[in-house]
Structures are given as C-alpha cells and as structure tokens.
Amino acid sequence: MMNLVYTYQPLFDYFLLAVGFAYSQQMVLRAGVFSIGSAGFASIGAYFVAIVVKDHGMNAIVALLIATLLGCVGGFLLSIPLARLRGVFQAIATLAFVQIVVSLCLYFDELTGGPQGFNNIPKLVGTWHLLAAVLVTIYFMYVISRSAIGRAFDALRQDETVGATLGISIRKYHMIAFVLSGALAGFFGGMQSLYTFSIEPEMFGFTFLVAALTYIILGGRGTVTGPIIGALIMSVLPELARPLADNRQFFQGILMMVMIAFMPHGVFDGLVLHLRKRRAAARDKLFKEAH
Amino acid sequence: MIAQQLVNGIVTGSVYALFALGFTLIFGTFKILNLAHAGVFMSGAFIGYFAVLNGLPLWLALVLAMIGSGLISYIVELGAFATIRGSGQIEFGALISSIGANLCLMSLGQRLSNTKVLRFPFETFPVEFYEFGPVRFSFLQVIILLVVVVLLMAMMFYLYKTSFGRQIRAVSGNERVASLLGVNPGLVYFQTFFISGALAGVAGIMIGLSFNSIHFYMGEPYLLKAFVVVVLGGLGSVHGAVVAGMLLGIFQNLAVAYLPSALTETIIYGLLFVVLLVKPSGLFGSEGVQVGVARR
Numbered sequence: 001m002m003n004l005v006y007t008y009q010p011l012f013d014y015f016l017l018a019v020g021f022a023y024s025q026q027m028v029l030r031a032g033v034f035s036i037g038s039a040g041f042a043s044i045g046a047y048f049v050a051i052v053v054k055d056h057g058m059n060a061i062v063a064l065l066i067a068t069l070l071g072c073v074g075g076f077l078l079s080i081p082l083a084r085l086r087g088v089f090q091a092i093a094t095l096a097f098v099q100i101v102v103s104l105c106l107y108f109d110e111l112t113g114g115p116q117g118f119n120n121i122p123k124l125v126g127t128w129h130l131l132a133a134v135l136v137t138i139y140f141m142y143v144i145s146r147s148a149i150g151r152a153f154d155a156l157r158q159d160e161t162v163g164a165t166l167g168i169s170i171r172k173y174h175m176i177a178f179v180l181s182g183a184l185a186g187f188f189g190g191m192q193s194l195y196t197f198s199i200e201p202e203m204f205g206f207t208f209l210v211a212a213l214t215y216i217i218l219g220g221r222g223t224v225t226g227p228i229i230g231a232l233i234m235s236v237l238p239e240l241a242r243p244l245a246d247n248r249q250f251f252q253g254i255l256m257m258v259m260i261a262f263m264p265h266g267v268f269d270g271l272v273l274h275l276r277k278r279r280a281a282a283r284d285k286l287f288k289e290a291h
Numbered sequence: 292m293i294a295q296q297l298v299n300g301i302v303t304g305s306v307y308a309l310f311a312l313g314f315t316l317i318f319g320t321f322k323i324l325n326l327a328h329a330g331v332f333m334s335g336a337f338i339g340y341f342a343v344l345n346g347l348p349l350w351l352a353l354v355l356a357m358i359g360s361g362l363i364s365y366i367v368e369l370g371a372f373a374t375i376r377g378s379g380q381i382e383f384g385a386l387i388s389s390i391g392a393n394l395c396l397m398s399l400g401q402r403l404s405n406t407k408v409l410r411f412p413f414e415t416f417p418v419e420f421y422e423f424g425p426v427r428f429s430f431l432q433v434i435i436l437l438v439v440v441v442l443l444m445a446m447m448f449y450l451y452k453t454s455f456g457r458q459i460r461a462v463s464g465n466e467r468v469a470s471l472l473g474v475n476p477g478l479v480y481f482q483t484f485f486i487s488g489a490l491a492g493v494a495g496i497m498i499g500l501s502f503n504s505i506h507f508y509m510g511e512p513y514l515l516k517a518f519v520v521v522v523l524g525g526l527g528s529v530h531g532a533v534v535a536g537m538l539l540g541i542f543q544n545l546a547v548a549y550l551p552s553a554l555t556e557t558i559i560y561g562l563l564f565v566v567l568l569v570k571p572s573g574l575f576g577s578e579g580v581q582v583g584v585a586r587r
Contacts, residue, residue, distance in 0.1 A: 256391030
C-alpha cells in the first residue's frame with residue numbers, strides 16, 4: 001500500500017498544481033474574457049519566489065504572498081489596455097504578453113539564469129502544502145461562484161450586452177477577473193518553483209497555456225468541479241493507457257477534438273446540463289399529468 | 292552590412308509571408324484561428340524530406356509537399372472544424388480543436404523522426420554564392436524569393452481574378468447568402484484549406500532547406516511569428532500579410548545584427564501588443580472587418 005502511495009505521489013502533486021493553474025485560467029474564461037495570460041503571471045510568480053527565497057533568504061510564506069500580490073498587480077495592469085479587445089484579439093494580445101515575459105526571462109539571464117533555468121531552489125513545498133492550497137482555492141472558487149461577482153461573471157459570459165443592460169459594469173468585472181486570475185497564477189507559480197527545484201522560461205510558455213486550456217475544456221468552463229475533472233483526466237489517462245504512452249500526445253490531441261465536437265461544455269458541465277435537462281423534462285411531464 | 296541584412300531580411304520575410312498567408316486566408320474566410328497551421332507546415336517539410344530521401348528530384352518533392360500538406364490541411368478541416376461548425380462556439384472551439392489537431396500532427400512527426408533533427412542529404416541543393424559589391428547571396432535565396440513571388444502572384448490572381456476566388460470571398464462575406472446564390476460552401480472549404488496548407492508546405496520545405504534542419508517542433512516559432520504578421524497586416528488581409536511578413540523579416544534581421552537577440556523577441560511581441568491596442572484592424576485591415584472591439 002505504501003509503495004503505491006510513493007509511486008503515485010509525484011503524479012498527485014502535479015495534478016494538484018494543474019488544478020491550481022486550471023482555476024486561474026477558468027477565472028477569466030468564466031467572465032467571458034478570452035485571456036490566455038495565466039502562463040505569464042505564473043512565470044512572474046515562480047521567478048520572483050525562486051529568486052527571493054534562494055538568493056535573499058526570504059521567508060517562503062511572505063514570498064508566496066508577494067507573488068500573489070504581483071499576480072494581482074499584473075492582472076490589473078494588463079486589464080486596462082485589454083478592456084478594448086474581445087475574443088480572438090484578446091487571446092492574441094495575451095499570447096504576446098506571455099511571449100514578452102518568456103523573452104524577458106531569457107534576456108535577464110544574470111537574474112533568472114536565462115535558458116539554463118534557475119536551479120537549486122530549496123524544496124519547501126510538499127504534497128500537504130499543495131493539497132491545502134488547492135482546497136483553499138476550491139473553497140475560494142466556490143464562494144466566488146455563489147456570490148454577486150460569480151453571477152455577474154456568468155451574465156457577462158453569456159451575453160455582454162444583456163449584462164450591461166442589467167447594470168453590470170463590463171470594465172469593472174473584467175478587471176476583477178483579470179486580478180483574481182493573476183493572483184491564482186502568481187501564487188501557484190510560486191508554489192511550483194518551491195516544489196520542483198528548478199524552473200526555466202519555456203516552462204511557462206505556449207505548452208503551459210495549451211495544457212491549462214485543455215483542463216478547462218475537458219472538465220468544464222462554468223463549474224468549480226469542472227477543472228478538477230479535466231486535470232484528473234489528463235493526469236490519469238496516460239497512466240491508465242501505459243501501452244499508449246508513446247502516443248500520449250496523439251491521443252490527447254484526438255481527445256481534445258472529440259470533446260469539443262461532442263461535449264462542447266466539457267465532461268462535468270455537460271453532465272450537469274444533461275441532468276438538469278432531464279429533470280426539467282420529468283417535471284414538465286409530471287406537470288402535464290397533474291393537469 | 293546593412294544591405295546584406297536587408298537582402299537576408301527580404302528572403303526570411305518572404306517565407307514568413309508565405310506561412311502567414313495561409314493562416315490569414317483561413318481567418319479571413321472563416322473567422323477561425325487555425326493553430327494546426329504549424330503542424331501542416333511541419334508536415335510539408337517532412338513530406339519533402341522523405342521524397343528527397345527516396346531519390347525524387349527536389350522540384351517533384353516540392354510539388355508533392357504542396358499537394359500532401361494541402362490534403363493534410365483539409366483533413367484538419369474535416370476533423371477539427373467541420374465537426375464544430377454551427378455549434379455557436381466556433382471562435383473558442385476552433386482554437387481548442389486546432390490545438391488538438393496540431394498535437395496529433397506533431398506527435399506523428401515525432402514518431403516519424405524518432406525525435407531527431409532530420410537533415411537533407413548533402414548536395415540536395417547546389418551550394419552557390421553570388422556577390423554583387425558588398426552583398427552576397429546564395430542560389431537558394433534567389434530560388435526561395437522566386438518561388439514565393441510566383442506563388443503569391445498565382446494566389447492573388449486566383450483570389451481576385453477567377454470565379455473560384457470570388458466564391459471564396461463571397462463565403463467569407465456571408466456563407467448563407469453565398470450558398471443561396473449557388474455557391475457550394477463545401478467546395479470553398481476544400482479550396483481554402485487546400486491552398487492554405489499548400490502554401491504552408493512550401494514554406495516548410497523552404498525553411499527546412501535554408502536551415503537544413505527539420506524537426507517535429509519546427510512549426511511553433513513560425514506560428515507565433517505568424518500571429519505578429521497577420522495582426523500587423525490586418526487579420527484576414529492578404530496584401531497586409533505579405534507586406535507585414537517582409538517588414539518583420541527585415542526588422543528581425545536588422546535587430547539580430549544590432550541588438551541582443553533575446554531582446555528582439557521582446558520588441559517584436561511588444562510591437563504586436565501595441566498594434567493590437569492602437570489599431571486592432573492592423574495596417575491594411577479594412578474598416579469593415581469586425582475586430583471585436585468593445586462596445587462603449
């Protein structure tokens with residue numbers, strides 16, 4: 001039994017980190033903002049924590065808090081210019097932001113170690129810390145989804161014009177989404193650098209953002225459980241299909257295409273929608289029989 | 292020195308333009324970002340490489356790569372975009388499913404090459420250099436420029452002077468109205484994706500020849516550059532993509548010569564960011580293009 005735990009512990013840890021980043025990505029998508037900038041904020045948080053903890057001996061908790069704050073500030077600053085853009089244009093602009101962060105990390109190699117990466121970061125984060133962080137994040141996401149902010153996000157995602165006519169400030173709520181998403185990405189970026197010993201600029205590039213998007217699409221965009229399911233599928237699937245290990249990417253690609261074609265809302269959200277529809281149909285039937 | 296960088300820049304830029312053209316053609320016509328374009332580009336290089344390896348002459352390899360990558364591009368259309376058309380979430384869905392298609396193509400490339408960098412056999416292309424005063428350029432550069440110019444002219448002719456081109460532009464304007472007027476949208480989808488893939492395939496071979504390295508990951512940097520090119524030129528604008536591609540190539544070569552290379556990327560993407568904010572329709576984008584700017 002213990003053996004099993006030790007074998008799968010790293011997998012579990014990566015799953016937890018994936019859930020964290022997935023929530024950061026979900027936060028913006030939920031508000032109808034097509035930002036893929038989480039990778040950039042994660043990079044900023046990761047490098048900040050790595051540098052101050054290793055080179056300046058700062059307390060890890062303080063460093064993580066500042067990384068979260070940096071993510072907030074970054075999100076806020078990015079939200080100001082991006083308020084003008086929508087859809088694909090927003091996605092491209094945030095992609096540019098991610099590339100700028102990657103190239104700056106490569107350029108300031110005295111500070112960040114450049115392409116060789118930043119190594120020998122003290123490992124201060126274990127499974128329990130990650131688990132606690134994810135649980136707190138889940139609670140946080142749940143609270144937000146049940147609050148006025150969450151309802152405003154849902155309204156804006158479904159129809160911006162309707163949202164605006166209901167008195168929801170598009171600018172304000174998009175900014176809130178950016179700030180919260182940046183905070184989550186900065187925090188989990190910091191956690192990752194304290195977990196993995198070494199980070200490099202390309203870790204937070206295009207591949208990172210593709211992964212975060214995959215979790216959300218697979219799991220679902222509108223619910224708190226969605227990203228967990230998505231990250232779980234992507235973490236467990238390669239383990240279940242060990243004979244397919246060489247073709248893991250191929251099947252991931254096929255899966256993404258099939259999912260978006262047949263369950264455009266994601267596994268969990270699709271299920272919820274399906275059940276809700278069935279319940280509504282049953283209720284209608286009862287109603288008709290009663291009258 | 293500057294003249295030399297200009298020449299190199301024009302050649303690099305023409306390949307960027309070729310790559311970006313297929314990308315912008317699909318965006319302009321169907322309003323989707325086809326991230327699998329990088330995978331199609333790579334497949335073109337792979338097809339060309341295996342054709343040359345099997346003893347075919349280079350020109351035949353080029354033709355095969357065009358046809359092959361055109362067909363692959365159409366398969367991507369069928370697998371990734373045709374399935375979600377009409378679901379009402381095409382903008383978001385297309386991004387994800389084309390990332391999926393790209394992963395598939397990349398992993399196939401990885402298997403084919405065993406994760407190694409492939410190189411064309413020695414003397415696939417004669418290594419010759421010409422000198423004009425201070426400027427030195429290779430036979431390969433001349434051929435690349437020639438092929439790109441011919442392809443661009445052919446495409447312009449096709450898009451703006453033939454009935455097929457009018458059909459493509461009609462569908463890009465409004466698919467419903469176009470099909471009411473007797474245009475077969477299926478045929479337009481096939482043509483557009485085929486042309487876009489063929490252009491990417493040629494770009495793939497050109498890049499493979501000029502750096503003599505072909506690997507499964509080669510598409511991504513060009514895809515990221517293509518974003519810059521198409522936004523700079525105006526998403527969906529054909530002329531814009533050509534001019535912006537050239538400009539980017541020249542700028543990049545000058546910047547590499549006179550600036551630290553890591554900073555070049557920062558400047559290029561910074562430029563992309565600024566252009567998106569100041570003029571999202573790009574340098575040549577028509578005012579009619581819906582750019583998704585917020586209602587005020």
